[in-house]
Amino acid sequence: xxxxxxxxxxxxxxxxxxxxxxxxxxxxxxxxxxxxxxxxxxxxxxxxxxxxxxxxxxxxxxxxxxxxxxxxxxxxxxxxxxxxxxxxxxxxxxxxxxxxxxxxxxxxxxxxxxxxxxxxxxxxxxxxxxxxxxxxxxxxxxxxxxxxxxxx
Numbered sequence: 001x002x003x004x005x006x007x008x009x010x011x012x013x014x015x016x017x018x019x020x021x022x023x024x025x026x027x028x029x030x031x032x033x034x035x036x037x038x039x040x041x042x043x044x045x046x047x048x049x050x051x052x053x054x055x056x057x058x059x060x061x062x063x064x065x066x067x068x069x070x071x072x073x074x075x076x077x078x079x080x081x082x083x084x085x086x087x088x089x090x091x092x093x094x095x096x097x098x099x100x101x102x103x104x105x106x107x108x109x110x111x112x113x114x115x116x117x118x119x120x121x122x123x124x125x126x127x128x129x130x131x132x133x134x135x136x137x138x139x140x141x142x143x144x145x146x147x148x149x150x151x152x
Contacts, residue, residue: 001066008059012147015052016140018045019090023137026130028123032105035126039102049090057083075146082143086136094132101125 022045025038057080063069064076071077104121 001063004059004063004066008056008063011052011055011059012144013052015049015054015056016144018048019137019140021045022133023130026126026133028126028130032122035122036102036105039098039105042098046090046095053083053087069150075150079143079146082139082146086139086143089132089136089139094129094136097125097129097132101129 022042025042025045027038030038060079064071069076101122104125
């Protein structure tokens, strides 16, 4: 059981850790080339939440099955729903916005730092990406709290 807990915790750290680093990648005051590099790093870092998060969920389900907890416990359901919502926001919503942002930057649209306002397409997409990223991060923090506190 200790090995399963270790796998669960380590995979959660590996899966969630890059998520909080990503906020630095979506800074507003970047020049076009800097933002392109940040978005390339984001694409690489995106593998960690997908792989680590999947392992964390699978090991978490096995932990519940092997321990005294029940799948009917409210905190487990809320945790699973939060995980699914995070995936919807991060993969289903943020991914396409980042793709549009990359396309806007590659097609010669101004970078968000070029004007300092949100009137160009890249700035609007970057602001939208930041909102989605903040939403996913907030849900991730709530998920971590649920894993630690395990309210009944």
